[in-house]
Amino acid sequence: xxxxxxDTTGRTEPGDGYAAARLRLLQGTRSGPPRxxxxxxxxxxxxxxxxxxxxxxxxxxxxxxxxxRELSPRSDLDLLxxxxxxxxxxxLATLADRIWYxxxxxxxxxxxxxxxxxxxxxTAADDLKVQLxxxxxxxxxxxxxxxxxxxxxxxxxWRAHAPRRLPELxxxxxxxxxxxxxxxxxxEPDLKEARGGLRDATALRAVAASWLADAPxxxxxxxxxxxxxxxxxxHLTTGRGTDRLALQDQDQVADALGVHGADALLxxxxxxxxxxxxxxxxxxxxxxxxxxxxSAKRGLRSLVTRREARHQAPERTPLAEGVVEQDGEVVxxxxxxxxxxxxxxxxxxxxxxQAGLPLALATxxxxxxxxxxxxxxxxxxxxxxxxxxxxxxxxxxxxxxALEAEGLVTALLPDWERVRCRPQRNAVHRWTVDRHLVxxxxxxxxxxxxxxxxxxxxxxxxxxxxxxxxxxDHSVAGETIARDMAARIGFPPADADVLATLVRHHLLLVETxxxxxxxxxxxxxxxxxxVGAPGTLELLHALTEADALATGPxxxxxxxxxxxxxxxxxTAAxxxxxxxxxxxxAEPAELGAEAERLAVEAARTRGPVLTLRTRPEGPDADAAGxxxxxxxxxxxPGHPRALSAVAGVLALHRLxxxxxxxxxxxxxxxxxxxxxxxxxxxxxxxxxAADRLxxxxxxxxEGTLDVAARLVEREKAxxxxxxxxxxxPPRVTVAPDGSARATVIEVRAxxxxxxxxxxxxxxxxxxxxxxxxxxxxxxxxAVDAFYVTDGTGAPLPRTAAEELARAxxxxxxx
Numbered sequence: 001x002x003x004x005x006x007d008t009t010g011r012t013e014p015g016d017g018y019a020a021a022r023l024r025l026l027q028g029t030r031s032g033p034p035r036x037x038x039x040x041x042x043x044x045x046x047x048x049x050x051x052x053x054x055x056x057x058x059x060x061x062x063x064x065x066x067x068x069r070e071l072s073p074r075s076d077l078d079l080l081x082x083x084x085x086x087x088x089x090x091x092l093a094t095l096a097d098r099i100w101y102x103x104x105x106x107x108x109x110x111x112x113x114x115x116x117x118x119x120x121x122x123t124a125a126d127d128l129k130v131q132l133x134x135x136x137x138x139x140x141x142x143x144x145x146x147x148x149x150x151x152x153x154x155x156x157x158w159r160a161h162a163p164r165r166l167p168e169l170x171x172x173x174x175x176x177x178x179x180x181x182x183x184x185x186x187x188e189p190d191l192k193e194a195r196g197g198l199r200d201a202t203a204l205r206a207v208a209a210s211w212l213a214d215a216p217x218x219x220x221x222x223x224x225x226x227x228x229x230x231x232x233x234x235h236l237t238t239g240r241g242t243d244r245l246a247l248q249d250q251d252q253v254a255d256a257l258g259v260h261g262a263d264a265l266l267x268x269x270x271x272x273x274x275x276x277x278x279x280x281x282x283x284x285x286x287x288x289x290x291x292x293x294x295s296a297k298r299g300l301r302s303l304v305t306r307r308e309a310r311h312q313a314p315e316r317t318p319l320a321e322g323v324v325e326q327d328g329e330v331v332x333x334x335x336x337x338x339x340x341x342x343x344x345x346x347x348x349x350x351x352x353x354q355a356g357l358p359l360a361l362a363t364x365x366x367x368x369x370x371x372x373x374x375x376x377x378x379x380x381x382x383x384x385x386x387x388x389x390x391x392x393x394x395x396x397x398x399x400x401x402a403l404e405a406e407g408l409v410t411a412l413l414p415d416w417e418r419v420r421c422r423p424q425r426n427a428v429h430r431w432t433v434d435r436h437l438v439x440x441x442x443x444x445x446x447x448x449x450x451x452x453x454x455x456x457x458x459x460x461x462x463x464x465x466x467x468x469x470x471x472x473d474h475s476v477a478g479e480t481i482a483r484d485m486a487a488r489i490g491f492p493p494a495d496a497d498v499l500a501t502l503v504r505h506h507l508l509l510v511e512t513x514x515x516x517x518x519x520x521x522x523x524x525x526x527x528x529x530x531v532g533a534p535g536t537l538e539l540l541h542a543l544t545e546a547d548a549l550a551t552g553p554x555x556x557x558x559x560x561x562x563x564x565x566x567x568x569x570x571t572a573a574x575x576x577x578x579x580x581x582x583x584x585x586a587e588p589a590e591l592g593a594e595a596e597r598l599a600v601e602a603a604r605t606r607g608p609v610l611t612l613r614t615r616p617e618g619p620d621a622d623a624a625g626x627x628x629x630x631x632x633x634x635x636x637p638g639h640p641r642a643l644s645a646v647a648g649v650l651a652l653h654r655l656x657x658x659x660x661x662x663x664x665x666x667x668x669x670x671x672x673x674x675x676x677x678x679x680x681x682x683x684x685x686x687x688x689a690a691d692r693l694x695x696x697x698x699x700x701x702e703g704t705l706d707v708a709a710r711l712v713e714r715e716k717a718x719x720x721x722x723x724x725x726x727x728x729p730p731r732v733t734v735a736p737d738g739s740a741r742a743t744v745i746e747v748r749a750x751x752x753x754x755x756x757x758x759x760x761x762x763x764x765x766x767x768x769x770x771x772x773x774x775x776x777x778x779x780x781x782a783v784d785a786f787y788v789t790d791g792t793g794a795p796l797p798r799t800a801a802e803e804l805a806r807a808x809x810x811x812x813x814x
Contacts, residue, residue, distance in 0.1 A: 018046040019106060026073050031232035031257065033225060040069040043077070048141035050099050057084035058095065059142035061150065064111070067136035072232045074241030076109040078133060082146050085116045109241060117150050121157060128168055131158060132202065135209055155209065162210035163294065166287055169203055173280070176200075183273035185431050187266075187423065191231050192243035196273030198227055200280050213286040215279045216361055223272035223279075230269055233257050245269065263423055270421040270432060278405040281398070282361045289327055319351040329360040338370040345371050345408055346385035352399045353392035359402040368406035378490040383455075386489065390458040393445040400438050413488070415481055418469025428781070430552040433468045439550035440464060440543075447542040456495060457539050459486070460502040461546050467503070479504035498536055502543055505530050509544045513563035514659075514776045515746065515785035518570065520739045527567065528574040537575060541568040559659060559679060560776075598635035599665050599673045608636035608697045612690040630655070630687060632678040636701070638664075642674050643770055644760030645700040648707030651754040652696065652714075653688040655680040660756070660775035708761065711754040732809035734801045735785070742771050742787035743796040745805055749812055751782040762811035763788060766804050768796065 021042055029035045044062070051060050064078035065071065081096055096114055103110045115123065124131035134154045139147035158165070176193050183194035192198045201224045204215040233256040235241060237249055245253065250262035259265045317325040322336035322344055330352035338344050345367050352359045374382055389396055403409045410417045422433040431439055444461035448454035463485060467478025482503040486496035508530055516523045531537045544564055548556035594611065601609045613631045632655075634646055643662060650657060659679040664672045699705035730749035738744030747759055756775060763770055768788040775784045788804070790796055796804065 018042070026236065031229045036071050036228065036232070037069045040066065040071045043071060044140050047099065050102055051141040054095055054142055055087060055091065057086050057143055057146065058082070059144065059146040060099065060140040061147050062138045062140050063136055064133040067133070067138040070228055072228065073235040076111050076241070077103055078111045080120070080137070081112070081114040082120070082150060083114070083116060084146060117146070117153060120150060121153055124154060124157065128165060128172065132206055135206055159210055162212055163291055166207065166210060166212065169206060170284055173200060173203055182277070184270040184277060184421070185435060187425065188244055188246050189269060189273070190244050191227050191269070196277035198224070200276050204279060204283055207283055207287060212290050213283055215283040219275045220279055223275035226268055226272040229257060230265070266423040267421045270423070274405070274421070278401060285329070285358060319355055320347050323348045323351045325355065325357060328357065330355065330357050331360045331363045332366065338367055339372050342372045342374045343379065343382045343385060345412065346382050346389065349399050349403055350385045350388040353389050353396040356395045359399050364402045364406045364408070368408055374412065376488050378488065380490060383490040387455045387458055390441040390462060391445045391448065391454065393442055396442060397438060413485060415466060415485055419466060422469060428552050428554050431550070433465055436550055437462050437465055440546050443546035443549040444542065447546060450542050451538050452535055453539065456498055457542055459489065460499050460539060460543050463499065464503050464506040464543060464547060475504050475507060498539070501532065501536055502539055505540060506543055506547055509540060509564050509567055510548060510560060513567040514560060515774050515783060516744070517739065517772045517774070517787055518567055520741060522737065522740045524567070524570045524574055526737065527571045531571065531575070534572060534575045537568060537571055595633060595635070595675055598633060599675060602635035602637055602673050606637050608634060608694060608701065610634040610690060610694055610697070612687065612693065614687065630680045630682065632680055634676040634678065636674055638672050638674060639701055641701060641764055643773060644757050644764055645707065646676055646697060647756035647760050648711060648754065649693060649696045649700055650678065650680060651757055652707060652710055653693060655682060655688070656753070657756055657775060658777045660773060662770060662773035664771065707757065711757065715754070730809060730812040732805045732812070734805050739787060739795070741795065742789050743801045745786045745788055745808065747782070747784045747786070747808065749782050751777050755782055756784070758811060759784065759808060762808040766807055767791070768804065769793070
């Protein structure tokens with residue numbers, strides 16, 4: 001079989017030769033630079049055959065990624081048909097068709113242009129992206145001299161205009177980062193467009209080509225190669241030219257690369273992204289310094305000669321012992337001796353963070369190479385310098401990243417290695433584990449005035465998730481690790497115990513406040529027993545806020561803040577010696593004016609009443625990032641189907657429940673009234689009318705509106721349209737010692753429309769009474785707690801409670 005055939009128009013068509021050779025290459029060799037280069041060479045040879053017989057004065061040029069021989073399985077072919085302007089337009093068009101159409105026939109994406117060198121020069125002058133592609137121009141076929149002219153002109157043009165174009169290139173990078181995020185922290189990173197991705201690697205090559213600055217080369221080629229290898233495997237796995245490493249593809253890509261699991265794959269990607277991001281930061285600082293020096297030198301020439309300006313010594317401003325500022329960076333003093341000063345690493349880092357200046361690359365590398373190790377336990381100076389570094393707030397982050405890039409953090413704190421670049425497979429979290437810990441310390445730095453021991457708060461924030469690098473409950477594992485690390489850092493045993501307690505219970509306040517009945521005496525007593533001392537409670541309260549703020553906008557809100565603060569206040573009272581509330585019947589709920597009005601009306605009319613209030617917009621309304629836009633308050637007389645009915649009606653009206661509270665009150669002595677406070681968001685932005693909600697709720701309670709059937713119909717209609725989601729099954733458990741007055745059933749499940757309705761139905765069908773409910777949603781996860789009793793108002797026996805948990809889990813498909 002021949003590799004090519006010719007149709008009746010004379011156009012050369014590809015046969016099986018290139019396609020078969022390409023397929024053999026992709027299936028028979030591993031991803032890596034040799035395969036990409038081989039694929040580029042194979043494609044070169046094929047295109048050269050298509051160009052055979054072309055007239056003089058024409059060249060086929062590969063640009064962009066193809067020009068760099070970085071051809072992935074589904075990459076575009078970036079081609080320029082270059083001509084000297086002497087060829088007849090018709091003949092030129094015929095030649096172009098002879099190349100472009102076979103490429104399209106192969107199903108390959110093609111980015112193509114036909115230009116003279118002068119036209120290419122003008123286009124590049126107007127379009128930075130075109131110029132970047134031409135910097136990688138490589139001759140494929142035809143007149144090689146023409147390609148050489150193009151390359152010479154493009155490099156000369158780039159270097160001549162670099163002072164103007166490099167700031168433009170940097171701005172393009174900022175815009176991409178705004179759109180696509182930071183590659184080292186994304187669960188589904190875009191390998192090309194995200195900050196720290198392949199686009200930025202190309203930008204660093206362009207900076208080097210300008211001759212104004214160069215990126216630090218160590219690890220750069222390996223990082224670029226890692227991202228290219230992952231992209232190759234992603235293309236073959238998906239069969240598409242995608243650059244987004246989606247969750248559902250990560251296991252297959254890992255298998256294709258011989259990597260043990262998706263987490264290990266992401267860690268490799270994150271490591272590469274951090275290397276590129278750090279190199280980019282260093283490079284752009286150098287570009288800025290060079291451009292500033294050029295500008296200053298032009299002004300200086302009117303005052304002194306060029307020779308005098310060249311010999312002026314740079315100004316050095318002392319910052320700390322052995323540490324100075326020079327040219328906007330922190331460097332070591334000439335008298336500094338890293339090999340004799342174990343505290344110098346932390347002293348330089350703390351000085352840089354406090355001054356809001358970057359730690360110079362050469363300085364970080366010298367410290368990594370020459371610094372004497374700290375003794376264990378650390379001396380007091382080293383411990384204080386660590387606290388100073390963490391207390392610098394946001395300015396501590398780039399300094400910490402510089403230490404990370406040179407391996408200095410793990411040299412100081414070996415246990416850090418287990419959490420470094422560790423992904424968090426939770427949509428609520430926006431950072432990897434290690435960056436989340438640093439961000440928590442940043443948030444804690446703003447709360448240090450609220451606590452007696454700011455040093456323990458800052459270090460506790462840095463260590464609170466340190467157990468996530470180990471199997472099992474990260475809080476339990478982290479307690480032991482934190483105690484050991486605290487001793488290493490030089491804290492006395494009593495302080496190490498406090499830090500271990502903070503790590504063990506860093507989720508205690510927020511989980512208790514949002515999932516437990518704060519009016520139940522067992523709730524506050526359990527928290528007080530776990531915390532143990534007022535000073536620890538004070539630290540834990542601040543750490544809870546810092547942890548949530550560093551997690552993401554869905555993890556903290558004004559509502560959660562109020563609940564945690566209320567729980568901390570009640571716990572502080574118990575720790576101060578006040579008796580907890582008595583363990584008998586709960587006191588009637590204290591109602592606000594609006595809740596009391598609705599409760600009275602519900603008791604009087606013996607029917608449901610409600611108000612629907614849109615929360616005011618603006619910085620004062622939602623400064624803490626509260627994840628709700630609407631507050632719904634429902635009051636209705638006691639009804640066995642209250643919870644499921646209200647939840648079902650909300651689901652029918654496409655209101656997503658973000659938080660909910662169910663309490664009971666008796667405002668006029670005519671029997672209990674249920675009060676349901678809902679915090680909801682409209683799925684599609686428009687709110688239903690309150691009258692419609694009330695009418696449908698009345699029908700649901702009367703039984704004339706079959707909510708369950710309506711929800712099933714909608715689920716069937718939308719099931720085929722939704723993309724499959726790999727979510728863990730729901731889990732329903734009985735909380736041990738949750739309450740002396742009721743049995744606490746905890747439900748953890750993927751959030752979905754109608755979930756709360758299904759839980760409510762299962763509880764109602766079991767014949768239990770829901771005394772109170774505490775519903776919260778974090779990202780895609782629902783975490784709910786229900787206080788239930790039997791018909792006499794007593795907690796369920798253990799076996800009955802476990803049967804109820806199994807029944808609820810079964811109703812949810814678990």
